[in-house]
Amino acid sequence: MAFTIFYIMDKTSERKKHIRPAIYIRLLSPEKVYKWTMIQYAENIWDAEGRIAYGLTLVTDISHIKKEGVAMMSILDSYEDHCQHFFCTDGKALPDSSTQLPKLSNREIEVLRYLAVGNSSKQIAAQLNIAVKTIDNHRQSLLKKTNSKSAGELVAYGINMGFI
Numbered sequence: 001m002a003f004t005i006f007y008i009m010d011k012t013s014e015r016k017k018h019i020r021p022a023i024y025i026r027l028l029s030p031e032k033v034y035k036w037t038m039i040q041y042a043e044n045i046w047d048a049e050g051r052i053a054y055g056l057t058l059v060t061d062i063s064h065i066k067k068e069g070v071a072m073m074s075i076l077d078s079y080e081d082h083c084q085h086f087f088c089t090d091g092k093a094l095p096d097s098s099t100q101l102p103k104l105s106n107r108e109i110e111v112l113r114y115l116a117v118g119n120s121s122k123q124i125a126a127q128l129n130i131a132v133k134t135i136d137n138h139r140q141s142l143l144k145k146t147n148s149k150s151a152g153e154l155v156a157y158g159i160n161m162g163f164i
């Protein structure tokens with residue numbers, strides 16, 4: 001986890017607000033079964049010196065989505081609209097080339113997050129107080145922009161790229 005903090009500390013105060021790291025690791029359960037876990041640094045509050053005062057961290061079991069692979073970290077940088085991946089192999093963090101993210105609107109990201117918790121188009125429309133057809137248009141746009149074929153694949157993409 002040290003490289004997460006280094007990456008954030010290396011940025012200017014304004015840039016830090018746009019960094020969203022997510023770490024994907026395997027943890028051993030009490031039943032002696034390995035489970036994939038995602039740790040997301042969802043929101044941070046910064047003090048006057050540019051240090052993290054406190055933050056919201058989410059820990060999620062993603063074993064149903066990720067079955068194999070190596071530990072990794074993704075860093076979503078909404079300031080520069082890219083996501084960088086680091087893979088941990090043989091105890092070393094190896095950077096992957098930056099992945100250019102599709103230009104998702106704030107509303108599309110909001111719809112994606114509602115989809116991730118299992119809401120239907122009708123439920124999302126009610127929550128956002130907009131038409132169901134508008135939500136369906138956002139869903140189709142998300143599928144096209146992310147080259148996904150289903151809502152499940154779209155949610156997995158959102159998790160892997162740090163949107164969720």
